[in-house]
Structures are given as C-alpha cells and as structure tokens.
Amino acid sequence: MADFSIGVDLGGTNLRIAAVDEHGVLLEKVTLGTQVALGRDRVIHDMCEAIRHLAHKYEGSGALQGIGIGVPGIIDMKTGTLRESPNLPGWAESPVRTQIEQMLGTRVILENDANAAAFGENWLGAARNVDDMAMLTLGTGVGGGIVFGRAIWHGMTGMAGEFGHITVEPEGVQCKCGNRGCLEQYASATAVVRMAREAIEQHIAPGLSHAASANPEFSAKAVYNLAIQGDEEAKKIFRRVGHALGIVIADLVNALNLPMYVVGGGVSSAWEAFSPAIFDELRKRSMVYAATAPPSVPGEEQGASAQVEPGGPTRTIVTRALLGSDAGLYGAARLPMVADEMVSHSYPAGAKMRKII
C-alpha cells in the first residue's frame, strides 16, 4: 500500500495524466490530444474525466494525496489564474484552478510546466541527489525552473526561472518578449529551424536545403539528423545552440553557485551535438565553474558524477535530463505530496485535501 497522486502535463498538443505513487512508481499514464480548438471547458472536462478514472481505479491501493497540474504559462499562484499562455489561446486571465477544483471537489495545485519539470528531475531524475538545482527546458521556446531546498523557487510573483529570456547577444535577434538576443532565439527548436532557414537562404547549406525541400515539416529533429551525419552547417547550428546555452549557464553558475544544472526538453535529445560547446563556454566564462568542475573529461557525460558527497556537493554538474518528456508529469504528481512543506514558497496555506468526487 502506497499513497499516490495524479499529475497532469497540460501541453498545447498533448494532455497527459498519470497516477504516480509516493515512491515515484508510475501506476498508469493516459495520453490524450489537447482539444485546444474546442475550447477551455472541453479540455478541462477531458482532463477531469481522466483524473476521476485514475482516482477511482487506484483508490484501493492507497490514499489519493491530490492533483498537480503543469501548465505552459505564467500562473498567479495566489488566485490560480493563468496570466499568460501562448500555447493555450483563450485561457489567459481565467480562474483555471477554481474551475478544476469545483469539477473535482478537491484541492488542485497548478504549476508552471518548466517548474514542474525541474521538480520532477529533482525528485526522480538527474538531480535527485541534490537539494538545489536549476533546469533549462529546450522546446518550442526555452523555459526554466529553480529548486532551492527541494522546493520550487517561485520568486515574488511566480515568474522566476525565465532563463529563456536571459540576454545572450545584446543586439541580437528580436524576441517576442520585447528583448533582443534572448537565449530562446538561439537554443529553442524554433531557433534551430530559423538558423537552418537562414543558412539555406545564404546558399551555404546544400544538405539543409535538400532536407528542407524534401520535407515540408522541416524540423529541429531534421537538422539534428543532418548534424549527426556530419553535415557541417547543421553541426554549426548546434554549436551556436551550445554557445548560447553555455553563456547562460555560466551566468547562472556565477550568480547562484548551484551544484546542478539540468538541460531537458525536446531539443536536449541533441545533447551530443551541442553540449561540447556548452562546456567550452563554461570553462572560459565562469571562474566559479572552473573552480568546481568535476574532474571528468570535458564534454563527457557528467551525470554519473552526480552522487551524494559526504558534507554536501562540492562539484558543479551540468548534465542532460533523465526523465525525458515525463519530467513535468512526475513533477506535477509530486506537488500535492509536498505541498504542505512548500506553503512558505507560496502555496495557499491551510488548504486541505478532500476526497475526490
């Protein structure tokens, strides 16, 4: 008998719901398409149906500890309202948490999806042996999350961890956020495709040009496939990804001196192609990194070094995520298990779990 909770990863494309027990064992995962076009009520209805199904199915195996939901966007933690969510059009300023709580009759915890992913990697993934860590998620955009003392750091208004909008090139590519030269403009899937199209337009990239004309849905994955086949222009694009990531991770190492920085999200599957450039930049740009880097061969996979050291960690580890696309799902499921400890980090105090309807 182990208590369990239900985690939800509400993406713009996929809606995934999982029952996870308190030891981190996945009991069951349900994947649905997110029917964004049919509106918010429909998506919330589908989600609540799946949550009820899992809650009833596993109620014999332990107590349900709650529901945690990872949402792409900025969340007002006090009101449970989505402030901004480019991938969920029409959801902004809506009282999402209240609506779901009323449908389920129980407490629900909303969390930014990148924060949930960081929390998942801290619970069960690459950062499971450290108390403090930061994660960068490289997807359509670039997100981030910070964990201090095994609790998500929300900052003053729940907006902490926006690593995607740290400046890499002060006069660089215009970003939708208003800034120029944001990390997101060099290290997201969108950026990889843009850089590939720029190279094609300059007629310097026959391999990319061929791949793009052969495939109308030319993607970051296609650029990566060329890079691992040795295409020089494709390799150069991933070096630019690593260069930009290296600058930002060096900034974070200098500012925060954390024991671990985890790189996840879809683009992180190209780790081999971009990580050597990360480590080149880190060694040059952070004396804190230089003083604390693990003694492994530079660019080598460092996850293995991420073990418990007596007296606490003393090495700065930069590594890829371990949980893949499930990081946010596990993190969301973890939220209700520790919400009471995290009250000081801005969960509503005194909120109690009730039996799900």
Add this chain to the structure above:
Amino acid sequence: MADFSIGVDLGGTNLRIAAVDEHGVLLEKVTLGTQVALGRDRVIHDMCEAIRHLAHKYEGSGALQGIGIGVPGIIDMKTGTLRESPNLPGWAESPVRTQIEQMLGTRVILENDANAAAFGENWLGAARNVDDMAMLTLGTGVGGGIVFGRAIWHGMTGMAGEFGHITVEPEGVQCKCGNRGCLEQYASATAVVRMAREAIEQHIAPGLSHAASANPEFSAKAVYNLAIQGDEEAKKIFRRVGHALGIVIADLVNALNLPMYVVGGGVSSAWEAFSPAIFDELRKRSMVYAATAPPSVPGEEQGASAQVEPGGPTRTIVTRALLGSDAGLYGAARLPMVADEMVSHSYPAGAKMRKII
C-alpha cells in the same frame, strides 16, 4: 540595555571596526589604514586590538553577541580560509578565521564583503522591508550578494553572487577572470577610467583629456564630475555603465523574480548619471520587470516604493543603496546576531559564543 556585536570591514585600503547594537544603532566606529604591506599578522593584530578595545568599552551596555568580518575575496565557509583575495596579497589559502579566533578566544564569522553589504542593506538599508533581495556593489571591481529569506545565499561552495562576471558582451573586453565582456568591464570604477582613456586616445573627448592631464590620479569620480557638468563623452560613459547594469539586472529579474535589486559601492554615487539607462534596458529586456514595475515615473528614485505591502511585495524595485560605505560594516555586525538561524546556509553548526579574552 541592548546586546551588541562588532563588525569589521577589512578592505585593501581601510580597516574599519564598529560596535553596533541589536537594533542597528552604531555605538562607535574606528577607521584604521589596512597595513597590507606589513603583512597579514600585523593587519590581524591591529584588527584584534580594536575589537578588544570596543568589546571592553561597551561590555557594560549589553552582552557581546560576536564578531563578524567582511573580507574581499572568496571564502571557504567550512574552514574559514580565504581562497582568493586580489586586494589582500599573501592572504590566500590562510586560515584567517582560526587565527583571529585564537587571538580573541571567541567565535568569529567571516563573510565575503559584497555579501555583507547585501546583508547590511537588508537589515537597515534600502531593502529593509523585503525578505529576498540582490545587491550589486560597484567599486574597483563589481561584486554581488543574494539574500533569500533574510539569510545570505552562499551557494554550494560560498561563491554565489558573482554578478560582476555575468556576460554582457560575449565578444567584449577581456576580463581577468578569463571571460570576455563581464559586467565588471563596463560598470566598475576601473572600467569607467578605462572607457575615459579609450575616448581620450580616440581624440573625441577634449573635456576628459583636459581633466586627465590636469590630474595624475584621474579617477571615476573625475569622469562623473564632468558628466554632471554636461560633458557629452563623460555622460556617454555612464550611459554605458547603466546599459551593462540594465542587461544584468534584467537577467536577474528574469531568473529570480526578486522584489528588490540594490546598487551600491563607490560608483553608485553616480546613480543620477547611469540609472536612466538601467531602466531603459530593464523595460526592454525583462517582461517580468514590465509586468511588475512600480507605477512611478521611469528613472525616478524608486526607494520610496519599497514599503511593506500587505500579502507581500508585488513590485520589482531597483534602487540605490542607502548605507553607503557602511553597508558592509553593518552587515558584518549583523552576522553573529543571526548566525544560529543561518546555520542551514552553511555556518558551522553548534558554534557557541564565548566571552572575549
């Protein structure tokens, strides 16, 4: 009757020792020259003499809570050893804390000087009404400190807060730390003088040229004096200072979402000359700042907004330090008053105060 403690600001030029009571009232401040050339033992001897003098003088007014010392350099918090200290040649790798504790017969707390300054501003200065804050100190170099929950954030190995080495221009001016384009290369007193000399060499700055030839000790202060007199090249230099600071503060706002960022150190007396450029960059480069900026006129002094808001702060305040060169001294004095609460942040647990010899 109020308990008191003794704070020390051990600089490369001045050695200042103060008795401060638990309410933050300065009882007495002693300023000595730091006899760096006469060696470490002599400096520590002078410091301990002054500490004993103040300890005995005020022992009737309350209990001495301990000694806190702010030191320029990276400190190994576990061993009390200075790892690196460019302004105290010959002090690196020396067991400074043990040596002082043996001379005084009581517990001593060492702290990085920029961390101590942040702690002082959080106790009595611009950030007194917030629990979480960051400070940038603009002096010969650029230092920084982070306070979370009214405790100094040391990071894994005591190296957190190195904001001076965050990258502003990836291919910019070479820094001694190994990086290029560090904030320190654009926002320190050293950088102001370098930028002035560069303008003089380009024969575009008659005002600066005249000031430099008239004064062999041409300083950042001289450049500031020209700027407030309306010299265009001098004004441009301070706009570059603000531009670089704005990029880094925007990075910190995006990453940490703190309620307050304080700018201190000697160069901060030129606040009027560089702060408009900070706010220009912040509004452009941080959507988090744009969403949380106070409704005051941009560039206006924002310290007045730094009051307690019910339910916690919701505005991002960027302001100049209030305590001037005493911030580090007050912060150092505060350390022994709260050391027990800060144990989890890496002070040696179980250390007890004994009566000073």
